[in-house]
Amino acid sequence: MKTFDQLKQRHRLELLCQSTNGTLYLQYDERTIPRYTVLYLDGRVPPRLGRRLAELTHAMNSWLVKYGLGGLVSVDQPLEVQQDFLVWPFHRYFKPIQFWDEPDEEPPPELPELPVMREAVVAALDSDANPDTVVHGALRRSLLGPSSQTYFDMDVEQFVVVEPLADADELDSWRS
Secondary structure, three states: OOOHHHHHHHOOEEEEEEOOOOEEEEEEOOOOOEEEEEEEOOOOOOHHHHHHHHHHHHHHHHHHHHOOOOOOEEEOOOOEEOOOEEEEEOOOOOOEOHHHHOOOOOOOOOOOHHHHHHHHHHHHHHHOOOOOHHHHHHHHHHHHOOOOOEEEEOOOOEEEEOOOOOOHHHHHHOOO
């Protein structure tokens, strides 16, 4: 398995921001166009839980499909899981749902899809007779709270979780 240091030696990486789960970097192609987002697991989620974080993205998507929400919300799947980092698809120019939950100064433009999605997610969570607390927790944090890692993709008219808001203690004890 590759390490983040090995990745840095081979590819041009640029610091993007600190994420809940670690540090995000942009990985550029040979033409210096950003191609991927790299999550370096140096934050709340330690490297030993990288594979579990990837499994959580799959479990979240499966849950959304099972409850009929797959057309409304999707969770990005890591393209690569390595020793201490994950590689995600790169998203250009998005405003996270946090923008609507915690506006700076002026009220943001309306996003009528946001309350519709949240009502549907809450109803589905409430109807789950056998809840997986880790999946439910990640869905709640990623979709019902002011997430900086979830946005509405206007091209496909769908909410996209680009990185689930995971709890390391939950991931550590979770059996996917």
